[in-house]
Amino acid sequence: MKQYSQMNKDELNALKGELDGAFAKYKEAGRKLNMTRGVPSDEQLALCNELITCLSGEDYKAANGTDCRNYGGLDGIPEMKKIFADLLELTTDEVIVCGNSSLALMFDNVSVNVSHGVRDGKPWQSQGQVKFLCPSPGYDRHFTICNYFHIDMIPIPMGEDGPDMNEVERLVASDPMIKGIWCVPKFSNPTGIVYSEETVKRFAKLKPAAEDFRIYWDNAYAFHDLDGKQTSIPNIIRLCEEYGNPNMVYVFTSFSKVSFAGASVTCMASSKSNCDYIRKRLTAQTIGPDKLNQLRHARFFKDAKNVMAHMEKHAEILRPKFKLVSDTLNRELGGLGIAQWTEPKGGYFVSFDSLKGLAKRIVALCAEAGVALTPAGATYPNGNDPDDKNIRIAPTCPPLGELKDALDIFCVAVKLASAEKFLAS
Amino acid sequence: MKQYSQMNKDELNALKGELDGAFAKYKEAGRKLNMTRGVPSDEQLALCNELITCLSGEDYKAANGTDCRNYGGLDGIPEMKKIFADLLELTTDEVIVCGNSSLALMFDNVSVNVSHGVRDGKPWQSQGQVKFLCPSPGYDRHFTICNYFHIDMIPIPMGEDGPDMNEVERLVASDPMIKGIWCVPKFSNPTGIVYSEETVKRFAKLKPAAEDFRIYWDNAYAFHDLDGKQTSIPNIIRLCEEYGNPNMVYVFTSFSKVSFAGASVTCMASSKSNCDYIRKRLTAQTIGPDKLNQLRHARFFKDAKNVMAHMEKHAEILRPKFKLVSDTLNRELGGLGIAQWTEPKGGYFVSFDSLKGLAKRIVALCAEAGVALTPAGATYPNGNDPDDKNIRIAPTCPPLGELKDALDIFCVAVKLASAEKFLAS
Numbered sequence: 001m002k003q004y005s006q007m008n009k010d011e012l013n014a015l016k017g018e019l020d021g022a023f024a025k026y027k028e029a030g031r032k033l034n035m036t037r038g039v040p041s042d043e044q045l046a047l048c049n050e051l052i053t054c055l056s057g058e059d060y061k062a063a064n065g066t067d068c069r070n071y072g073g074l075d076g077i078p079e080m081k082k083i084f085a086d087l088l089e090l091t092t093d094e095v096i097v098c099g100n101s102s103l104a105l106m107f108d109n110v111s112v113n114v115s116h117g118v119r120d121g122k123p124w125q126s127q128g129q130v131k132f133l134c135p136s137p138g139y140d141r142h143f144t145i146c147n148y149f150h151i152d153m154i155p156i157p158m159g160e161d162g163p164d165m166n167e168v169e170r171l172v173a174s175d176p177m178i179k180g181i182w183c184v185p186k187f188s189n190p191t192g193i194v195y196s197e198e199t200v201k202r203f204a205k206l207k208p209a210a211e212d213f214r215i216y217w218d219n220a221y222a223f224h225d226l227d228g229k230q231t232s233i234p235n236i237i238r239l240c241e242e243y244g245n246p247n248m249v250y251v252f253t254s255f256s257k258v259s260f261a262g263a264s265v266t267c268m269a270s271s272k273s274n275c276d277y278i279r280k281r282l283t284a285q286t287i288g289p290d291k292l293n294q295l296r297h298a299r300f301f302k303d304a305k306n307v308m309a310h311m312e313k314h315a316e317i318l319r320p321k322f323k324l325v326s327d328t329l330n331r332e333l334g335g336l337g338i339a340q341w342t343e344p345k346g347g348y349f350v351s352f353d354s355l356k357g358l359a360k361r362i363v364a365l366c367a368e369a370g371v372a373l374t375p376a377g378a379t380y381p382n383g384n385d386p387d388d389k390n391i392r393i394a395p396t397c398p399p400l401g402e403l404k405d406a407l408d409i410f411c412v413a414v415k416l417a418s419a420e421k422f423l424a425s
Numbered sequence: 426m427k428q429y430s431q432m433n434k435d436e437l438n439a440l441k442g443e444l445d446g447a448f449a450k451y452k453e454a455g456r457k458l459n460m461t462r463g464v465p466s467d468e469q470l471a472l473c474n475e476l477i478t479c480l481s482g483e484d485y486k487a488a489n490g491t492d493c494r495n496y497g498g499l500d501g502i503p504e505m506k507k508i509f510a511d512l513l514e515l516t517t518d519e520v521i522v523c524g525n526s527s528l529a530l531m532f533d534n535v536s537v538n539v540s541h542g543v544r545d546g547k548p549w550q551s552q553g554q555v556k557f558l559c560p561s562p563g564y565d566r567h568f569t570i571c572n573y574f575h576i577d578m579i580p581i582p583m584g585e586d587g588p589d590m591n592e593v594e595r596l597v598a599s600d601p602m603i604k605g606i607w608c609v610p611k612f613s614n615p616t617g618i619v620y621s622e623e624t625v626k627r628f629a630k631l632k633p634a635a636e637d638f639r640i641y642w643d644n645a646y647a648f649h650d651l652d653g654k655q656t657s658i659p660n661i662i663r664l665c666e667e668y669g670n671p672n673m674v675y676v677f678t679s680f681s682k683v684s685f686a687g688a689s690v691t692c693m694a695s696s697k698s699n700c701d702y703i704r705k706r707l708t709a710q711t712i713g714p715d716k717l718n719q720l721r722h723a724r725f726f727k728d729a730k731n732v733m734a735h736m737e738k739h740a741e742i743l744r745p746k747f748k749l750v751s752d753t754l755n756r757e758l759g760g761l762g763i764a765q766w767t768e769p770k771g772g773y774f775v776s777f778d779s780l781k782g783l784a785k786r787i788v789a790l791c792a793e794a795g796v797a798l799t800p801a802g803a804t805y806p807n808g809n810d811p812d813d814k815n816i817r818i819a820p821t822c823p824p825l826g827e828l829k830d831a832l833d834i835f836c837v838a839v840k841l842a843s844a845e846k847f848l849a850s
Contacts, residue, residue, distance in 0.1 A: 037496065039495060039496050040495060042492070045485075045492065045494045045495060048494075049482035049483070049485075050482060052480050052481070052482050052484075052485065052717065053478065053480070053481065053482050055477050055478070056477070056478065057474035057475060057477050057478050058474070059477075060470075060474075060477065067467070067470065067687070068687050068688065069470045069473075069685040069686070069687050069688060070464060070465060070470060070685070070686050070687050071462065071464050071681075071686040071687060072687070073687075099524050099525065099715065100524065100711075100712070100713065100714060100715045101711040101712045101713065103710070103711055103712050104710055104711040104712075107709065107710045107711070111536060111540070114540065115536070115539065115540055115550075115574075116573075125540075125550075141709075144708075144709045145709060147709075148541075148706075148709040148710075149540075256496075256712065260494040260495070260717065261494070261495050261496045261712070262492070262493050262494050262495050262496060262497070262498070262713065262715070262716040262717060263493065263494060263715045263716060263717035263718065264715075281573075283569075284532065284566075284569045284570060284572075284573040285528070285529055285532045285573075286525075286526040286528055286529040286532070287525070287526045287528050287529075287681065287686070288525065288526060288687065289525060290524065290525045290687070290688045290689075290715055290718060291687040291688060292477065292685065292687060292688035292718075293688065293715060293717075293718065
């Protein structure tokens with residue numbers, strides 16, 4: 001196992017010859033493999049099939065007597081509020097339970113702050129060019145929301161413990177046009193890291209120049225541990241309260257990867273006071289979420305403890321896939337000095353860094369051989385990875401056999417692109 | 426039966442004495458009756474209980490192979506697109522099938538035009554003070570959306586055939602800041618009138634000063650005939666095409682009062698070109714609607730014809746209620762010269778006009794006697810009924826017995842307020 005940087009031209013040429021041969025065979029095979037998005041597998045979805053049938057035709061009343069078939073109840077049925085409140089260690093008046101898409105909640109929340117201001121304050125749009133901090137690599141759909149609302153994005157480096165908090169503190173304190181930051185605090189998309197206690201505390205203690213600065217805390221993988229432990233992060237809402245910033249954070253979470261990504265329930269959480277503002281807006285905006293689907297979820301999951309038990313079943317399915325990624329990358333690329341990657345203990349992704357300038361090439365090579373990956377750069381604001389090195393690997397959806405094939409092709413593509421790079425230098 | 430205006434003071438005093446007595450008894454009885462909103466009754470909801478259970482745990486695939494449990498499919502499953510397209514006499518690429526609330530679709534659609542402009546044109550908000558035409562009496566929640574977005578509302582008188590089209594044409598042609606109009610073309614809320622063919626054609630032929638003027642065609646009662654006929658109105662999207670305004674109209678409709686108000690599917694429809702713009706926005710906005718609930722609706726209703734057959738069952742339940750309203754008002758108030766009301770052939774409301782200046786008083790009297798009505802004025806922009814005479818009667822939800830009691834109280838309140846008025850004059 002020789003590092004590529006230690007090889008001479010002859011060795012590199014010989015290596016490239018071998019890799020070209022292997023790659024040609026993969027191309028001929030004409031595979032169609034997909035590792036683009038964080039999508040649950042059939043096997044995971046089947047864990048909840050009972051959710052489809054768990055209501056009888058006479059079971060439509062929520063605990064407070066609400067007929068879930070009829071109008072009424074803008075912020076969720078009591079049973080689902082209780083489950084989310086327990087999961088997030090909050091009170092039921094600090095949560096609002098909604099429909100299928102937590103992305104829609106985030107979009108809406110940004111939209112209203114742009115057009116109407118935070119808590120009836122001055123609309124962001126009438127204050128000048130709004131900026132968001134974007135810990136990167138991060139979730140492309142957060143960046144898409146910023147793009148949609150013409151919000152400038154400032155990338156913040158991600159470390160082992162979360163975003164570079166020195167940088168976050170410095171920027172937030174100095175620039176009143178910085179109005180928000182996107183965070184995926186647990187099993188971050190795509191790096192899989194978990195914010196440390198210290199990081200979460202530093203978020204809660206922020207002293208923003210803008211009084212209408214808000215933390216968008218997308219706890220999308222709040223319950224998505226892989227290793228049988230239940231990693232806990234500090235309660236950001238309580239900490240914000242404690243440090244005198246009671247209304248600074250909006251928390252989002254979702255059952256998209258707990259029950260069904262196509263028929264889920266989602267949750268916004270914040271201070272009661274913030275939730276009251278949101279509830280007021282909802283009266284203008286909607287006649288309410290699908291309450292029967294909320295009731296279905298309440299009947300199927302029963303309580304927060306059962307949700308966590310259910311997540312262990314997901315973990316059982318996902319563990320071999322993440323192990324396969326780790327084993328394959330270690331076996332094929334370990335010690336070659338051409339790549340680094342994360343070994344997440346939860347979430348849906350592995351973050352992979354190639355040598356500088358190779359991510360686009362690797363993704364293109366994979367596409368040639370029939371393996372679809374998230375576009376290189378997607379994990380950075382405006383699709384612009386300054387080092388062109390980050391690739392998000394999404395191993396959850398393909399069956400193990402397909403995942404193996406995709407990873408084998410991926411590793412050959414990485415080696416080939418790396419050999420090309422050294423030969424050209 | 427003497428008109429109140431023909432009575433002398435003695436007669437009026439005697440009458441008022443009787444009415445005071447009757448009213449005092451109603452107050453003592455301490456009833457709690459609700460005619461505030463257009464809400465389906467238990468009996469109507471029960472028509473669809475099978476919808477709760479119609480999917481088996483293995484039935485989750487749409488016609489195009491989409492797994493409705495998983496991500497994907499932003500604009501609806503093919504089966505539901507087909508049903509809505511057939512109901513609205515459109516093609517499937519002219520409809521977008523969404524989640525539970527069509528109000529949310531309208532809110533969203535206004536929001537994006539305010540913030541981003543129509544079809545990537547200049548945002549409404551950067552053009553000056555936006556105005557909407559508001560045929561009145563109309564639907565309070567439309568007006569709430571305008572209020573939320575600081576849109577000025579210009580009331581337009583409603584006639585037997587729809588809004589006063591001379592006024593609509595004149596205003597729309599002369600003022601480029603008029604960007605929209607709210608229409609409920611069939612069984613209008615609250616008057617129950619149906620736009621005539623001529624009215625619909627004149628809408629399609631409008632020559633707005635603003636190229637980004639849009640008709641918000643809220644066809645909320647598209648399938649909600651009471652009399653066994655299927656009243657048809659011309660296809661506004663086809664007519665707009667024909668008259669050179671292909672992108673001028675957004676159509677909204679909903680199954681809220683077809684299946685479950687609390688777990689429904691809804692639909693936006695427009696030119697394919699407009700729908701393509703909307704689909705593009707949806708990719709930033711949401712991971713998609715609840716597809717399992719769409720599949721449930723597709724399985725339960727099967728096709729457009731069955732939807733219409735199902736609506737006849739609703740009509741059977743609603744007919745006696747609307748008949749009771751009509752019979753009671755005619756019996757108690759007919760010939761007294763103190764009120765006018767509509768006798769709608771569909772929809773959810775009866776529109777009631779008292780003598781000028783009495784609507785608030787009547788609603789207050791009803792409240793004293795335990796009958797909750799929609800607040801007087803709610804059917805006008807900013808809650809301002811210039812004549813203070815319109816009251817929306819919503820007879821669908823209460824069981825017949827309760828409706829009878831509520832109407833009896835209502836009629837006494839109307840008579841009492843009218844007698845007071847003549848005595849004071």
